Amino acid sequence: MEVQVKIINDLNPNTIVLGVRQHSEPLNKIIAYIESVQGATITGQIDSRNKIISLSDCLSFYSSQKKVYVKTFSGDEFKVNKRLYTLANSLPRDFIRISNTEIINLAYVNEFEVSPTGIIIIHFKNGTQTSSSRRYLRQVKERLS
16 A cells, blocks of 8 residues: 655645545545544543543543543643543553553653663653553553564
């Protein structure tokens, strides 16, 4: 399959056009992936307000004191009414679980650093960092290779 990108200036915003000779199963998978990533959102709470957050803005999900939070790239944090294991199963492929308490968005990772103790320190593009637990080390390495 050859992939070509052609920019068409007069399209509506957030529109993707696919040109194919015939409909096929791989095309259905591409369409399903684009639709799942493009419109995916989650509802976060801060104080008594709810906010709809695009998954593409989410830096990480983490649990603290039996509650789950989402941290956005801009640094905002919202409470999420979902369990971390449920999120791990429903998030797009860009997200990976790095510990029992955290899931990160690989799209915002700047670099990985291996510490002398063998733990992977993850540096994000916004200057923050986190680390992967040893238990999830193999999963992280497999996803990156």
